[in-house]
Amino acid sequence: MEPKAEVRQFVQELLTRKGDRQPFSDSDSLLLGGRLESVDAVDIVVFLEEKFHIDFAEVGFDQALIDSVDAIDSLIQTVKK
Amino acid sequence: MSAHVGANPEVLANRGLNGLANFRIIPRIETYPRIVEFVQKFAGKVLILALFGAGLHFATEDWIPLTLCLALITFWPSRRRLLVTVATQLFTFVVPWTKFPHPLYTSTLILFVIVTGALLFWSAVEWPRSLVGRHPIVFLLAGYALLVVIAAYFPNTTPWYLTVWDFTYTFGIYLWFIGYSLLDRRSADRDDFSLQLGTYRPFWGSTATPFPKGASYLRRIEAKDAHQLAVVQLKGLKLLAWSLLISVFSKYFGLFLHNYLAIPTFNQTLYHSVMRAPYPWYVCWASLASAFLEDILSMCVWGHRFIACCRMTGFNALRNTYRPLSSRSISEFWNRYYFYFKELLAEFFFYPTFLRFFKNHRKLRLVTATFAAAFFGNIFYHFCRDLNFIATLGLWKAITGFHVYAFYCFLLATGISISQLRASRPKPSGFLRARVAPVICVALFYMLINIFAYLGRDYPISEHFRYFFHLFEFTS
DSSP states (O other): OOHHHHHHHHHHHHHHHTTOOOOOOTTOOSTTTTSSOHHHHHHHHHHHHHHHOOOHHHHOOOGGGGSSHHHHHHHHHHHHO | OHHHHHHOHHHHHHHHHHHHHHOOSSOOGGGOHHHHHHHTSHHHHHHHHHHHHHHHHTTOTTHHHHHHHHHHHHHOGGGHHHHHHHHHHIIIIITTGGGSSSHHHHHHHHHHHHHHHHHHHHHHHHOTTSHHHHSHHHHHHHHHHHHHHHHHHSOTTSTTHHHHHHHHHHHHHHHHHHHHHHHGGGOTTOOOHHHHGGGSSOTTOOOSSOTTOOHHHHHHHBOOSHHHHHHHHHHHHHHHHHHHHHHHHHHHHHHIIIIISOOOOHHHHHHHHHTTOOOOHHHHHHHHHHHHHHHHHHHHHHHHHHHHHHHHHTBOOOOSSOOGGGOSSHHHHHHHHSHHHHHHHIIIIIHHHHTTSOTTOHHHHHHHHHIIIIIIIHHHHHHHHOHHHHHHHOHHHHHHTTHHHHHHHHHHHHHHHHHHHTTTSOOOOSHIIIIIHHHHHHHHHHHHHTTSOOOOSSSOHHHHHHHHHHHTTSOO
16 A cells, blocks of 8 residues: 555544544645644654654654645655655 | 434434534634625725724723734735734834833843844754754753742842843743744744744733744644635634633623622632631532633633634634533543643653653553653643742742642643543443543543642642542541
8 A cells, every 4th residue: 555545544544533524635734723633643653653664753743744644645755765 | 215214303313413513603604705705805804803803902901003913914914924023022012111110121131031032043043963953942941940040049139139030030931932933943944033033922912831832833824815814814703702702701600600609719618628617518519610610711711812813813723722621531621621731731741752762662652751741841831930939939948839739730641641541442332421421520530630730839738638538528
């Protein structure tokens, strides 16, 4: 599965777990827009660490980096390079 | 078929619930295309500014300069961020000039703090590999803690004594604002200091907690076109209306509780408990519940006003308080009750701890980070904010007298940790078990720990425990 699809599926699961079944696009702001919370940001961080070996202590953390599916995908691509 | 389904009592009940959920005291005017279109026109802008200004008239005495600043930014949105800086400087130096006891002295102190912030920001950006560049927040907070210690032990016989305290106090007001600009140093699209300055106690209002966070957040929530601006401003107008409605309700609710029902305030019941003349346990419960509700209402009034003004400026910030009483977990309430304080603790304490320590122990990692924020961060924030206790009691007595609030932070951090660890467990089903019981339990938890959320230094923790046990009739 493509990284972006994996990210999208994970975010979808997070939203569903919170009872949020509204559709979302890849560019939708999820954390800064209020659909996901800090606790969910933690889940995203752990997911990215485990799945894509991203070390935020090195990259530097900012909620904007994981605010949308597009942003997360962009982060994964940057770290890969 | 549809008639049959429509007659189903469960469906009817659901429709009723949905109807109730969709009911709005203030309609969602930002979703009405004609209104949104109108607000983009000159007359629409004037009307919304007039309505907002009229609302502000009931909320703050500085409503005229505030409305004028909002008008300037509304009609010149392409220079929004720069105008925010200008308006913020006006509200820092010019608007309160006559209210300062010594205007020139106070302004000089503020200017000195801002210059210190600018130097820190510049140093962190220019020398990213230096101590300031690598750990600017540690440098800032440790430096401030050191400043507090110096002020506490500064000889009070010297003429500089008051100046040192005034500077420490002024720096404390700006501490977290400077912190947010330092957090922004690594952003690819970082603002220069002239724009960061607009977030240093912005003109729409703030407490010691920055509303709404720093420049990085403002960049991401800024309205990009006239349509977005109209929608955001309509949301701002609605939020101000909410603030005013809650303010009126809060006033009469307070009168009803304390005058009509004669329920004493929490401080009164605590005082009577300390004096060994406690109110009956049920009165203490009523007092505790009313204090809890009044606190939420008060938080809504000023928090909504700050965010309403921020939205009117063109930034689609999230509300500070959003339906806290519907929270079904302790961590959810913590997120909904005072959002920007929670965000401050998350940004400065939670994430840095979470990203560095115990990476291979998921639960320990989460609990450690939660304690770093809700326990240590919370204590640090409040201890450094309430400097008057250090000035009057001395550093040591101020620290030892803080043990009651520290215990509150411990209970809070423990509650949030457990709540977060249980978050992934399957939710109970059924209306009572899934909706009613969790909401009551969460409210009870916060009501009870609020007995210890006492920032004064008057009573030892034993008195707070005495009060706690009295609620269950364990003490007379």
